[in-house]
Amino acid sequence: MKKCVMNVLFAVIWFVSWTGSALAADINLSAALGLKDVVTELSSEFEKKNRGTAFQRNFAASGALAKQIANGAPCDVYLSANVEWMNYLKEKMLVDAKTVSNFAFSQLVFVGKPSLHLKTLQDVVTLERIAIGSPKSVPAGQYAMEAIKSAKIDRQLENKLVMAKDVRECLMYAERGEVDGAFVYRTDAALAKHAKILFIVPQNYYPRVTFLMALTPSGSRKAEAAAFYRFLQSDEAKKVLIRYGFTVS
Numbered sequence: 001m002k003k004c005v006m007n008v009l010f011a012v013i014w015f016v017s018w019t020g021s022a023l024a025a026d027i028n029l030s031a032a033l034g035l036k037d038v039v040t041e042l043s044s045e046f047e048k049k050n051r052g053t054a055f056q057r058n059f060a061a062s063g064a065l066a067k068q069i070a071n072g073a074p075c076d077v078y079l080s081a082n083v084e085w086m087n088y089l090k091e092k093m094l095v096d097a098k099t100v101s102n103f104a105f106s107q108l109v110f111v112g113k114p115s116l117h118l119k120t121l122q123d124v125v126t127l128e129r130i131a132i133g134s135p136k137s138v139p140a141g142q143y144a145m146e147a148i149k150s151a152k153i154d155r156q157l158e159n160k161l162v163m164a165k166d167v168r169e170c171l172m173y174a175e176r177g178e179v180d181g182a183f184v185y186r187t188d189a190a191l192a193k194h195a196k197i198l199f200i201v202p203q204n205y206y207p208r209v210t211f212l213m214a215l216t217p218s219g220s221r222k223a224e225a226a227a228f229y230r231f232l233q234s235d236e237a238k239k240v241l242i243r244y245g246f247t248v249s
Contacts, residue, residue: 012242025224027076030058030065033166034106034140034185035211037243039079042237046228053224056077063137069094069216077229078220079103079211081139081167086212095214103213103232104246108143108201111189112181118198121147121205121244125156130172131182132161139209140167141203144183147205161193185209187245211246 031039036059036069043055043061056074058065066085070073070092077096080086089095092135110124140162148154164170169185174182174195189197213232219225230236238248 021084025053025222026056027053027219027222027225027228028056028073028076029079029228030060030069030073030077031079032062032065032139032211033059033168034078034188035059035104036168037191038104038187038241038246042232042240043228045236045240048233050224050227053228055219061133061138063139066164067137072219075216076144076222076225077213077215078214081209081211082111082142082207083210083212084142085139086214089214089216093209093217096220097214097215099215099220099229100212100231101214103211104241104248105211106246107186107203107207108140108147108183108206108209109186109189109197110181110199110201111184111192111195112179113174114194114196116181116198118181121151121201122153123199125153125182128160129179130157130160131164131173131179133167133170133183134163138164138166140170140185141185143206143209146202146205146207147183147201150205161214190245201212 029043047053062080062082062085066088069078069089071205085098088099090100118124132144135141135145162173162179166175167188167222168183170194171184171188173179175192214227241248
């Protein structure tokens with residue numbers, strides 16, 4: 001009798017454990033750091049509407065995330081801050097090419113001490129320390145470097161650039177006054193409390209800041225990830241993006 005009761009108990013425990021795992025669905029989400037606040041809100045809203053679904057969120061520079069995925073890190077949905085890193089994963093067949101699409105757009109701005117009176121990109125050469133995301137892995141840094149080269153001031157800034165691991169670190173340096181200014185996205189600059197936008201980098205100096213999204217092969221096979229991908233394309237998601245300062249067309 002005792003053995004029978006124990007067997008039933010183990011069966012109940014196994015069933016509860018199995019059904020709990022079956023009902024719960026983790027979505028592995030890797031997104032560019034410039035999207036952290038808006039994507040956190042959107043994914044949290046999706047969790048509320050889809051009980052049993054939970055996100056494993058990973059925010060970093062787009063290049064760092066792409067390399068993590070290439071090295072086997074779990075990912076169902078990838079959001080990149082430029083086309084280059086999305087193409088990097090597409091070429092390796094680590095994202096579903098059919099699902100690659102534009103998510104949102106932003107602008108590159110220069111932030112710094114409120115006491116500064118810079119009006120143009122050429123004025124940056126008067127500064128001593130300028131933060132920029134490492135162009136090797138940070139799209140904001142790539143955009144900024146292209147703008148600097150287009151303006152033909154790269155040699156003048158060669159020994160003045162302070163490399164940061166991501167766009168938020170650039171903003172932090174400017175906020176703390178550790179640099180005179182920093183190149184960041186306009187949407188990130190909105191979070192600043194001590195630094196201010198000194199000027200918007202003219203669009204003709206660099207490619208449009210484009211955030212893209214895609215499902216990975218594992219994400220395409222996961223119903224919950226595919227549903228979240230569709231949610232990111234919805235009018236509801238677009239309204240949230242606009243509220244955070246992004247443009248959606």
